[in-house]
Amino acid sequence: xxxxxxxxxxxxxxxxxxxxxxxxxxxxxxxxxxxxxxxxxxxxxxxxxxxxxxxxxxxxxxxxxxxxxxxxxxxxxxxxxxxxxxxxxxxxxxxxxxxxxxxxxxxxxxxxxxxxxxxxxxxxxxxxxxxxxxxxxxxxxxxxxxxxxxxxxxxxxxxxxxxxxxxxxxxxxxxxxxxxxxxxxxxxxxxxxxxxxxxxxxxxxxxxxxxxxxxxxxxxxxxxxxxxxxxxxxxxxxxxxxxxxxxxxxxxxxxxxxxxxxxxxxxxxxxxxxxxxxxxxxxxxxxxxxxxxxxxxxxxxxxxxxxxxxxxxxxxxxxxxxxxxxxxxxxxxxxxxxxxxxxxxxxxxxxxxxxxxxxxxxxxxxxxxxxxxxxxxxxxxxxxxxxxxxxxxxxxxxxxxxxxxxxxxxxxxxxxxxxxxxxxxxxxxxxxxxxxxxxxxxxxxxxxxxxxxxxxxxxxxxxxxxxxxxxxxxxxxxxxxxxxxxxxxxxxxxxxxxxxxxxxxxxxxxxxxxxxxxxxxxxxxxxxxxxxxxxxxxxxxxxxxxxxxxxxxxxxxxxxxxxxxxxxxxxxxxxxxxxxxxxxxxxxxxxxxxxxxxxxxxxxxxxxxxxxxxxxxxxxxxxxxxxxxxxxxxxxxxxxxxxxxxxxxxxxxxxxxxxxxxxxxxxxxxxxxxxxxxxxxxxxxxxxxxxxxxxxxxxxxxxxxxxxxxxxxxxxxxxxxxxxxxxxxxxxxxxxxxxxxxxxxxxxxxxxxxxxxxxxxxxxxxxxxxxxxxxxxxxxxxxxxxxxxxxxxxxxxxxxxxxxxxxxxxxxxxxxxxx
Numbered sequence: 001x002x003x004x005x006x007x008x009x010x011x012x013x014x015x016x017x018x019x020x021x022x023x024x025x026x027x028x029x030x031x032x033x034x035x036x037x038x039x040x041x042x043x044x045x046x047x048x049x050x051x052x053x054x055x056x057x058x059x060x061x062x063x064x065x066x067x068x069x070x071x072x073x074x075x076x077x078x079x080x081x082x083x084x085x086x087x088x089x090x091x092x093x094x095x096x097x098x099x100x101x102x103x104x105x106x107x108x109x110x111x112x113x114x115x116x117x118x119x120x121x122x123x124x125x126x127x128x129x130x131x132x133x134x135x136x137x138x139x140x141x142x143x144x145x146x147x148x149x150x151x152x153x154x155x156x157x158x159x160x161x162x163x164x165x166x167x168x169x170x171x172x173x174x175x176x177x178x179x180x181x182x183x184x185x186x187x188x189x190x191x192x193x194x195x196x197x198x199x200x201x202x203x204x205x206x207x208x209x210x211x212x213x214x215x216x217x218x219x220x221x222x223x224x225x226x227x228x229x230x231x232x233x234x235x236x237x238x239x240x241x242x243x244x245x246x247x248x249x250x251x252x253x254x255x256x257x258x259x260x261x262x263x264x265x266x267x268x269x270x271x272x273x274x275x276x277x278x279x280x281x282x283x284x285x286x287x288x289x290x291x292x293x294x295x296x297x298x299x300x301x302x303x304x305x306x307x308x309x310x311x312x313x314x315x316x317x318x319x320x321x322x323x324x325x326x327x328x329x330x331x332x333x334x335x336x337x338x339x340x341x342x343x344x345x346x347x348x349x350x351x352x353x354x355x356x357x358x359x360x361x362x363x364x365x366x367x368x369x370x371x372x373x374x375x376x377x378x379x380x381x382x383x384x385x386x387x388x389x390x391x392x393x394x395x396x397x398x399x400x401x402x403x404x405x406x407x408x409x410x411x412x413x414x415x416x417x418x419x420x421x422x423x424x425x426x427x428x429x430x431x432x433x434x435x436x437x438x439x440x441x442x443x444x445x446x447x448x449x450x451x452x453x454x455x456x457x458x459x460x461x462x463x464x465x466x467x468x469x470x471x472x473x474x475x476x477x478x479x480x481x482x483x484x485x486x487x488x489x490x491x492x493x494x495x496x497x498x499x500x501x502x503x504x505x506x507x508x509x510x511x512x513x514x515x516x517x518x519x520x521x522x523x524x525x526x527x528x529x530x531x532x533x534x535x536x537x538x539x540x541x542x543x544x545x546x547x548x549x550x551x552x553x554x555x556x557x558x559x560x561x562x563x564x565x566x567x568x569x570x571x572x573x574x575x576x577x578x579x580x581x582x583x584x585x586x587x588x589x590x591x592x593x594x595x596x597x598x599x600x601x602x603x604x605x606x607x608x609x610x611x612x613x614x615x616x617x618x619x620x621x622x623x624x625x626x627x628x629x630x631x632x633x634x635x636x637x638x639x640x641x642x643x644x645x646x647x648x649x650x651x652x653x654x655x656x657x658x659x660x661x662x663x664x665x666x667x668x669x670x671x672x673x674x675x676x677x678x679x680x681x682x683x684x685x686x687x688x689x690x691x692x693x694x695x696x697x698x699x700x701x702x703x704x705x706x707x708x709x710x711x712x713x714x715x716x717x718x719x720x721x722x723x724x725x726x727x728x729x730x731x732x733x734x735x736x737x738x739x740x741x742x743x744x745x746x747x748x749x750x751x752x753x754x755x756x757x758x759x760x761x762x763x764x765x766x767x768x769x770x771x772x773x774x775x776x777x778x779x780x781x782x783x784x785x786x787x788x789x790x791x792x793x794x795x796x797x798x799x800x801x802x803x804x805x806x807x808x809x810x811x812x813x814x815x816x817x818x819x
Contacts, residue, residue: 117140180606181557197540228267254607297338359453399414405616417794420794425798463664532562533567547594602775614732625743684734
């Protein structure tokens with residue numbers, strides 16, 4: 001999802017590696033190119049503000065670093081009228097004799113001539129989602145970001161002159177937070193508009209515009225943390241605690257943790273050069289790794305013309321796979337070498353040979369079969385340079401660095417967690433292989449041993465057959481809006497919340513399908529904020545399920561909190577409503593859980609509203625605990641039945657027995673995916689917890705662990721780590737793959753507490769006050785202990801995936817063994 005908290009590298013060099021392309025509005029790409037040029041030339045830990053850049057005289061430098069062009073003033077007018085393509089990848093000349101200053105094209109947007117900016121500046125109640133034109137929203141947001149950049153620079157200059165005894169939170173941090181509030185609100189609203197109701201344009205140009213403004217916003221948000229005066233000031237305030245509220249103290253603590261973990265507190269030239277060198281090579285090889293993956297996306301496609309081959313696929317999967325999105329029902333369909341399509345393809349493709357070919361190409365992608373795009377050397381370079389970076393920062397390994405501020409806290413804790421799950425789940429998988437093989441031989445005529453490419457398809461089909469569940473017919477129990485109303489009813493009951501539909505109050509919407517809800521406390525009457533939900537997929541809607549915090553509550557401005565929820569459900573037709581497959585139902589529950597999590601957080605500051613990823617300072621391995629808690633409703637028969645509706649054809653309700661079968665089917669079908677997640681979590685931790693990466697080559701480790709985990713032989717050209725981007729392509733995500741299972745552990749542990757206490761309202765109120773209201777106001781481990789009175793337990797998640805055998809199941813197993 002696109003938020004302002006985009007990962008930022010230590011040196012922020014990654015921004016300079018992008019070659020801007022022409023934008024749908026003409027000037028944006030040249031604007032970002034010139035911004036990159038100006039900032040890279042005039043700053044080490046600060047920069048020249050844009051407002052001053054145009055008026056400050058550029059003096060001739062005797063050392064030859066800056067030589068202004070004679071025609072700078074004359075060319076400025078021309079540069080503003082044409083697109084400036086500033087190529088960042090030019091070869092550095094042997095002798096640098098000077099630089100040219102490229103002035104940015106500044107949007108001529110002001111509060112007076114831009115209704116979008118006016119709406120935000122005047123603290124109006126609701127954003128201009130319909131009446132503001134796309135150009136106004138984009139250029140207005142760019143202008144606000146540029147003005148904020150000038151504010152940051154001016155404030156840093158002011159801090160340098162502010163005596164230590166006069167420093168207070170109100171004059172050190174508040175001046176920046178005040179403008180950040182408006183800038184972030186504009187940015188989040190712009191992203192909502194771009195994803196849900198943007199004019200038709202070339203996809204690459206759209207992605208370029210969105211990417212550039214995302215990077216610009218992220219850089220501006222983090223700029224203050226690079227300044228030494230600001231670092232010294234907040235450290236002084238945090239240590240003295242004089243006049244600080246609890247939330248202010250936590251925000252300063254968060255700043256200091258991010259500064260330390262990012263190496264921004266290293267100011268001596270030698271250390272900075274070493275960090276810069278490591279960071280430079282990390283950026284370089286990360287870019288090469290991603291290039292290798294992206295360049296092989298379309299080398300192979302797998303086309304299905306016969307609808308019978310994917311007859312079980314639900315509508316949302318058919319839409320993903322359709323070559324022509326307008327004809328997704330009739331096909332043809334294809335699987336591409338991207339996670340977005342290959343995983344659904346493997347789950348629903350009934351042609352075994354096609355699955356085998358697709359899996360072989362997928363697992364060998366960017367591996368040794370590709371001479372030019374072989375990522376093996378890039379993996380080793382990433383390990384080497386990240387290890388050097390972590391050790392320069394004072395950590396013994398990459399894993400120790402990444403986990404330092406997480407809920408798990410250390411590689412040892414994660415290792416213990418993985419080992420505990422492996423001991424319980426591996427025997428179940430080995431035992432279940434017999435059931436999978438027997439079903440495949442009986443129903444799919446697969447007489448030989450099952451292979452890796454069979455598992456996604458066979459495990460899903462076997463579970464549905466085992467409990468006699470038809471997922472396509474089940475969709476008739478889950479029309480979108482009735483299901484959503486049932487969900488808010490259940491959540492409202494558990495957490496004493498009231499959701500009131502206020503769509504008819506005249507609020508502007510980006511699309512007519514959207515609805516708006518006011519959320520408050522049933523008993524105290526406290527207003528938590530408003531939820532904007534745009535539920536359906538459509539032609540000009542981009543991205544998938546998403547949730548964004550538009551703005552926190554601001555008592556000074558008299559504004560409440562707003563959360564944007566973007567859905568991707570199949571749109572209703574003239575013949576029927578939008579129906580949810582159980583996979584989409586889980587997406588709805590998860591993202592609604594995120595919405596409630598953001599609404600209930602009482603943090604006045606965005607940075608600590610919840611543990612945002614991918615910040616080093618945030619314990620975001622626990623961020624998905626509550627969304628996963630709601631997602632797990634599908635595995636609880638009573639809750640699943642409660643959020644369902646009568647069958648739209650037969651009008652029969654979802655019976656308790658049928659709901660139980662559905663819940664068991666979903667759990668049983670997910671076992672293989674969970675086991676593979678466990679494998680990749682183990683591999684991720686193993687490869688980054690090593691204090692010396694030379695101890696084992698990545699491929700040797702992969703081969704060894706593959707043999708330990710899986711009951712079939714690894715294919716000779718299986719080099720999947722070469723394209724496994726969650727582990728190698730995202731800097732802060734290294735050593736963090738365990739977080740999905742960690743979130744499930746926390747969520748199922750909480751579900752077990754609800755079951756044991758048997759008083760959902762009382763338990764729900766405690767969960768709300770001890771965890772949800774606190775947001776990221778304290779470390780997640782401490783908040784969890786306040787709710788549970790103890791540390792997390794792996795018992796619930798182990799029982800979920802490896803449940804104790806019932807008497808009937810024991811009898812059936814004995815009969816199967818006798819056969």
